[in-house]
Every structure is written in structure tokens, then in C-alpha cells.
Amino acid sequence: MxxxxxxxxxxxxxxxxxxxxxxxxxxxxxxxxxxxxxxxxxxxxxxxxxxxxxxxxxxxxxxxxxxxxxxxxxxxxxxxxxxxxxxxxxxxxxxxxxxxxxxxxxxxxxxxxxxxxxxxxxxxxxxVWDLDFQWTDTQWLENRQNTPPLSKPISIYEMHIGSWRRVHEEEGRFLTYRELAATLPEYCNYMGFTHVEFMPIMEHPFYGSWGYQLTGYFAPSSRFGTPQDFMFLIDALHNAGIGVILDWVPSHFPTDEHGLGYFDGTHLYEHADPKKGFHPDWKSFIFNYGRNEVKAFLISNAIYWLDKFHIDALRVDAVASMLYLDYSRNEGEWIPNQYGGRENLEALDFLREFNNAVHTNFPDVMTIAEESTAWPGVTSPTTHGGLGFDMKWMMGWMHDTLSYFQRDPVYRSHHQGQLAFSIHYAFSEKFTLPLSHDEVVYGKNSMINKMTGDHWQQFANLRLLYGYMFGHPGAKLLFMGAEFAQRHEWRHDFSLDWDENLNPAHNGIQTLLKDLNAFYQSQPALYEKNFSPEGFEWIDHQDSLNSVMSWIRKGKNGEDDLIFIGNFTPVVRSNYRIGVSKPGYYQEIFNTDNLKYGGSDLLHPDEQESYPIPKHGRIHSIPLVLPPLAIVVLKYVRGFDWL
Structure with missing residues (x-):
């Protein structure tokens, strides 16, 4: 290269x-x-x-x-x-x-x-503009260079700049980049998120595209300020210890006359044949990845954001649409590759070259693929035939999990495999668990309204979902508003409904998320082996009759291991035994049923003693009272004095 x-x-x-x-x-x-x-x-x-x-x-x-x-x-x-x-x-x-x-x-x-x-x-x-700016994030960049990004907790707050908060006194106008810099870093720190991910901020003519239909690939949207204003926001986030991820869209671009399409009277950036050059879903042009100057445009654009704006990671949008020539197309609407296959060989070469270029120029920066199929090796090195990404969105986990949580608990016993199945492939790639903007629009319901049951059960289910998510291997991603259980679907023309957070039930969800982020970062077992099968072990995932699952998250030091027990029904399970390999005393260190989160406060405040009653193939077991619709986390404290 x-x-x-x-x-x-x-x-x-x-x-x-x-x-x-x-x-x-x-x-x-x-x-x-x-x-x-x-x-x-x-x-x-x-x-x-x-x-x-x-x-x-x-x-x-x-x-x-x-x-x-x-x-x-x-x-x-x-x-x-x-x-x-x-x-x-x-x-x-x-x-x-x-x-x-x-x-x-x-x-x-x-x-x-x-x-x-x-x-x-x-x-x-x-x-006409320049990029002069006095950066003050030297310490952040030095720390980034000295710490492998996947070796530490990654909890991402995904947000849309135009609808996070608005100025109601001024007809609901957008916050500027500099106004965001005064509030967003503090909020992310308060909530314990390690990164903020901005939906595309590059200039886009249609606000309703959420930034995914770009014309100004090298320009932060002027809706919110100048390039220097955006730099100021990034600088403020870095100085607050928050990483910045940008959504990046190399898959397609809009047909607006002032944009890239038919640029010099020919199909310069896009394929001339609509079977290759026009996207049927988004009514947009598809880049010609086989044209060298187009590759230079796109890859230099990726490098630009890392170089000039100190971005810490790029999340690449719609990778699946790039990989397959027949994506969203019927028979006869696409052109096979030179070998007669459906793989887009030029896009494959481009994605590998993009990842090589990013990691050569910025080895401490992450690339993340939104890839929704089972394409192999998305996060494998390009030298081994992979695409070279650092992480991939775990779309299968998201679909199965949300499908399960929308079921009445009466029927969950027949679908427990939906939750257990993700572990079968959890380590085939390095995954991010995404509960993203795509899941709270177009009639899909907000996160809280997806949950089944009455008011209390809805909030308990959401607490259970988040506890399960943080106990599952992989990085975490949550879209704005979900951290306080906003009732409305996301609406890009309006601010989040922050006043809902005055309600105790909603505030309880926000407190839970805040504590889960702190818990995640304080427990090495939750991140040291986050992407390795050595970091996970089932205790029991087959108790579908009670809809209970239990597992172990493991760190480098066995003393850091955590036991997770999830009760996925509203029925309290008394004297429920969990097998343990270490005889001794265990302490409950997290419980999503805590009263401060809005739960029923069915806790285990005292140390729990194991007994020599075999269970789950282990020599000892602990009797517990499992709270309804909740996750309980135990940690080994000490052995018996007589051992």
C-alpha cells in the first residue's frame, strides 16, 4: 500500500x-x-x-x-x-x-x-474555509495511542445532533456544536458512557435523511456551526474523557443536482448502469469502487476526519449493501461479478483497502461495520482474508433479543433459545450490541413501548433487558432517549422528551443505566475477555420451564469472575439453586430489581453461603430468591474458614 x-x-x-x-x-x-x-x-x-x-x-x-x-x-x-x-x-x-x-x-x-x-x-x-484550530486534547490522543481500544470498556451513546436537545424558547431551534460542548460531555460523564456516536454530521441537503444522504463529505453540517465549532465539541468531549465515533457513509449518495451524481456530464463517481449504480431502497447513487479516483476520494475522506478532527472511530453504514450485488434486488435487476457470483468484488477490495489505510495511518483508531448478514471474517485481519474491521454490529442478537422481550412471559419458555443462541456465534466476530436509532422509528415503538405487560412490568422488562445486555459479551450501544425510557418513538424534528425524566419510573431507568455503565467499568470480568470465548461460561441456559438463565463472565483473574442470573418472568422464584465451583461466600453486587431503579427491592443484602448440594454439574450450590423480571449478579467473596 x-x-x-x-x-x-x-x-x-x-x-x-x-x-x-x-x-x-x-x-x-x-x-x-x-x-x-x-x-x-x-x-x-x-x-x-x-x-x-x-x-x-x-x-x-x-x-x-x-x-x-x-x-x-x-x-x-x-x-x-x-x-x-x-x-x-x-x-x-x-x-x-x-x-x-x-x-x-x-x-x-x-x-x-x-x-x-x-x-x-x-x-x-x-x-471557502480553512481548518485552523487550537486543539487542547493532546493528553487524550497520547492515552489513546498507549491503550488498545478493545482492551477497555466500550459503552456508546448514539445520538442525532439535531434532536438531542432543542431551544424551546427559540421556536425549537437546534443546539449549536458549541452549545452541545457545554452540556453533552458533562451528561456523558454523568451517565458513564465511554463514547458518543454521532449519526452522520457531514453536510446533507435533506434533514429528514438523518445525515445518511451526503453531499458535503468533507464538511460538518453548517446547520450547527462551522468546522471549528465542531472541532470545539470534539475537543471538549476528549477533555472530558469521552471518545467520538462518526457514522460514515461510503455506500451511496443522493441524486441532488449540486452533488456528486453525473458530475462532469458522465457517471463519474457512480456506475453508469443502474443495475450497479442506483440503490432501489434509498433512491440514491452507488459509488463505483472500481474507479481509482473514487477510492481516493472515499478513503481520503475517512482519513480526513481522523486527521483534521481527531475522530476516534468510524462506524461504516450499510456494509451489507456494499458486499452483495443483488442487495434488495430481484432476479434480473443486478449484474453478477466476473465469476458469476453475487459478491461485489470491487467493494470488497475497497473495504479492505479502507481498513488497511485507517489502521496504517491511525493504528489506535477503530472501524466498526454495520453489517447485517453472516458474511465471514468482517473483523478478521485483511492478511487472513477478512475485511479488517475492529468490530461489527451484532444485528442477530438485537433482532432475537427484542423479539423475545416483546413476548408475553407466559410464552417465553418456548423461545428461550432466542436468547441462548447468540452465544453460539458471539465470538465468531468482535461484536457491538446495538440498540440503535433504527429500532425506535417507523412504527417499531420506543424501547419502553416494545416491552410487554402492564406499566410496572414494562419498566421491569426494560431493566431486565439492559441488565442482560451488559452481562452479554460485546461492546454496548444505546440510542439517545432509551436511557430514560422515552415513550415516544424518536422524532428527528423534535427534542427528546426530557421532562419524562421527572417521572420516578423513567428516572429509575436512567439511574439503572448510569449504574450499569459504572458497574461495567469497575468489573474487569465484563471487558478483559469481552471478545473471547474464554470470558464466558454457561451455568444453565436450558431451564426454559422457569425462564431462568445463568452464566459466568470471566476476567484474567479468577477472583474477578461474576455470576449472572436472569429471571425472565414476573414470578418470584424462591429457593432457586445456582451451581458454583468455588465453595464459600458470595455477595450480590448488582440487582436490577433495586427499589432505586423502580423495582420491588427483592435483594440479597447479606453474603450468600454455598452448600455441598451439587447443581448444574458443580459441587456446591447457592439457594436464592430470584426477583421478578430481573438480573442478579453475584461475586465470590471468600472461602470457608475451615477449608
Whole structure:
């Protein structure tokens, strides 16, 4: 793999051009786009755009009355397809587009694919801007370099910036990046989340796309402020000890005229054949991963966010749609690969190259795949034929778990395998357990409204679900609002219903999540072997008659092991025996039925003594009273004095 950290000045060397044409210029954002500089003592802006099939390219903007002839660019003579030019007296804040006349006569005004800043939608011009910022997160970056990311707890708070909180006194306007910086780090710290994951913040014309239909790949959305304002937010999160994950969308892009589609009068960024180049679900274009300059655009975009914005991880959206040529297509609507198969070989090469580039340039940064199929080796190294991601969303766990929890407990005994099954493949990849935004929209119900039963049972079930989630191997992810059991589905045009948190039942859920995050980070057994089968052992997953499951989470030190017991019915189980291998005393260290969480307060405050009554293939057992719809966690305290 070839790469270089190019000089910040946007002058192209022959090496730059060779790298770009080979698809391996991972810092091409330092060259293409608009860059403010001084040339021969004159201040201005250098513009460069890739448009190989153009007959004429000029820069139009406020500064020339959008005149298509007054500021032409020159086409480089090296067959790169790059048009460039230095325009004096053009500086920060100028609106502009590229006027392109194609060889086929097509004329269009396009936004700059590499622009650092855009007009606030619905306006569509690019804005000349710089990335100057005084970072103060040196300590965070040094710590990140010295700690393997998967060796510590990962609890992710997924959020949509435009609807987390709004200013009600000002007609419900968005919070700005800087306003978020004053509240979000404190909230994440209070709740104990280790990371915040932003749904795509790159510029997007349609707010209702939630950021998944991008036009400004290199620009934080101006709805919430400038690039420096977004840097300020990241800096504040880092200084509060919170990692930042960005959703990244290399799978498709919208058809808006000012965007990437049909850029120079040809299908430059997308495939020409709609069977390969148009996504039927999202009505958007699909990138041509086989074109080197497109690969350079996408991979350099990933590197850009890590380089210029200090991002700690990229969550790659819709990976499954990239892997399969027949994704969401019927027979006859897709084109097989060269071997007649359904695998998108060009996308596979791209994803491997993306992960190699990220991990070569930023070995301490994570990549996370939203991949919903059983594609093998998503988190295996590319050297072993894998895709090279660090983690993958465990979509099977999410579907099975939510399906189970929506069942009346009367019928759960017939479906216990839904919960137990995930352990069969829990270590085939390195997984994140996602309860994401996708599960609380479009009539799927909010997390609390998915739960079955009366009011008390709904909240007890949700406490049980979260306790089960934190006891299950894998990193954790929860979408905003679910941490206090918001009743409404997520609505992107409104703030979360924070006033619900004044209700004791809702506040109990928030307190539970806060304590679960603290518990997760305080117990090595929950993260030291989070991605290894050595970190998990069943005690009993077959007691479907009582709908009870029990298991052990293990750390590097056996003294850290934890016993989880889950009662998935509203029936109290008295004198329920759990087999243990170590004779002695055990302490209950967590119970989701605690009164402070809204539970019935059926706790075990005293140490629990084991007895030489074999159970579950173990020599001793402990009699417990299992609270209704709850998770109980025990930890070995000490042996018997006489042993």
C-alpha cells in the first residue's frame, strides 16, 4: 500500500498525480478543493476539481455575480482530469460552485466535493474555509495511542445532533456544536458512557435523511456551526474523557443536482448502469469502487476526519449493501461479478483497502461495520482474508433479543433459545450490541413501548433487558432517549422528551443505566475477555420451564469472575439453586430489581453461603430468591474458614 502525508500547500507534484490516479492518495483533500494561500505575495484561493470529461470549468460565486466565464480553471496536461487555478482576493467565507460544461454539451453548477464548509441548507453553495484550530486534547490522543481500544470498556451513546436537545424558547431551534460542548460531555460523564456516536454530521441537503444522504463529505453540517465549532465539541468531549465515533457513509449518495451524481456530464463517481449504480431502497447513487479516483476520494475522506478532527472511530453504514450485488434486488435487476457470483468484488477490495489505510495511518483508531448478514471474517485481519474491521454490529442478537422481550412471559419458555443462541456465534466476530436509532422509528415503538405487560412490568422488562445486555459479551450501544425510557418513538424534528425524566419510573431507568455503565467499568470480568470465548461460561441456559438463565463472565483473574442470573418472568422464584465451583461466600453486587431503579427491592443484602448440594454439574450450590423480571449478579467473596 502506497501513501504519503502531502504538504498542506495544494500544488500538485507528479507523485501526487500518480497516487491519485492509482487510488492511493489518502491525503488528497490537501490538494483538491479550495485552499486559502498566498502566491507570489498575493492572497487568494487555489481551486482544484476532478472533472476529466469537462470541456470547460470555471468558479462561480458571489464574488463574480455567478458569472460562468469570468474565472475559468485550466485543465492539467498530465491526463489527470484535474482542473485548477489560483484566484486572487478570494478568501474565507466566499460562496462558490464549479460551473462545468461537459464534452457532450451538458452544463451544470456543482458544489465542491472536497469543500470544508457549505452553505446552510436549503442553500447549496460551497464555502471557502480553512481548518485552523487550537486543539487542547493532546493528553487524550497520547492515552489513546498507549491503550488498545478493545482492551477497555466500550459503552456508546448514539445520538442525532439535531434532536438531542432543542431551544424551546427559540421556536425549537437546534443546539449549536458549541452549545452541545457545554452540556453533552458533562451528561456523558454523568451517565458513564465511554463514547458518543454521532449519526452522520457531514453536510446533507435533506434533514429528514438523518445525515445518511451526503453531499458535503468533507464538511460538518453548517446547520450547527462551522468546522471549528465542531472541532470545539470534539475537543471538549476528549477533555472530558469521552471518545467520538462518526457514522460514515461510503455506500451511496443522493441524486441532488449540486452533488456528486453525473458530475462532469458522465457517471463519474457512480456506475453508469443502474443495475450497479442506483440503490432501489434509498433512491440514491452507488459509488463505483472500481474507479481509482473514487477510492481516493472515499478513503481520503475517512482519513480526513481522523486527521483534521481527531475522530476516534468510524462506524461504516450499510456494509451489507456494499458486499452483495443483488442487495434488495430481484432476479434480473443486478449484474453478477466476473465469476458469476453475487459478491461485489470491487467493494470488497475497497473495504479492505479502507481498513488497511485507517489502521496504517491511525493504528489506535477503530472501524466498526454495520453489517447485517453472516458474511465471514468482517473483523478478521485483511492478511487472513477478512475485511479488517475492529468490530461489527451484532444485528442477530438485537433482532432475537427484542423479539423475545416483546413476548408475553407466559410464552417465553418456548423461545428461550432466542436468547441462548447468540452465544453460539458471539465470538465468531468482535461484536457491538446495538440498540440503535433504527429500532425506535417507523412504527417499531420506543424501547419502553416494545416491552410487554402492564406499566410496572414494562419498566421491569426494560431493566431486565439492559441488565442482560451488559452481562452479554460485546461492546454496548444505546440510542439517545432509551436511557430514560422515552415513550415516544424518536422524532428527528423534535427534542427528546426530557421532562419524562421527572417521572420516578423513567428516572429509575436512567439511574439503572448510569449504574450499569459504572458497574461495567469497575468489573474487569465484563471487558478483559469481552471478545473471547474464554470470558464466558454457561451455568444453565436450558431451564426454559422457569425462564431462568445463568452464566459466568470471566476476567484474567479468577477472583474477578461474576455470576449472572436472569429471571425472565414476573414470578418470584424462591429457593432457586445456582451451581458454583468455588465453595464459600458470595455477595450480590448488582440487582436490577433495586427499589432505586423502580423495582420491588427483592435483594440479597447479606453474603450468600454455598452448600455441598451439587447443581448444574458443580459441587456446591447457592439457594436464592430470584426477583421478578430481573438480573442478579453475584461475586465470590471468600472461602470457608475451615477449608
Amino acid at each position: 502506497t501513501d504519503q502525508r502531502s504538504d498542506a500547500l495544494p500544488m500538485f507534484s507528479g507523485f501526487d498525480i500518480d497516487l491519485f490516479k492509482s487510488g492511493t492518495h489518502y491525503h488528497i483533500y490537501n490538494k483538491l478543493g479550495s485552499h486559502i494561500l498566498e502566491q507570489d505575495g498575493v492572497k487568494g484561493t487555489h481551486f482544484a476539481v476532478w472533472a476529466p470529461n469537462a470541456q470547460h470549468v470555471s468558479v462561480v460565486g458571489n464574488f463574480n455575480g455567478w458569472n460562468r466565464n469570468s474565472h475559468p480553471l485550466e485543465c492539467r496536461a498530465d491526463h489527470s482530469g484535474i482542473w485548477e487555478g489560483f484566484l486572487p482576493d478570494i478568501g474565507r467565507g466566499e460562496y462558490y460552485k464549479y460551473f462545468i460544461r461537459s464534452n457532450n454539451g451538458y452544463e451544470v453548477e456543482k458544489g465542491d466535493p472536497y469543500a470544508f464548509h457549505w452553505e446552510t441548507p436549503p442553500h447549496t453553495a460551497s464555502v
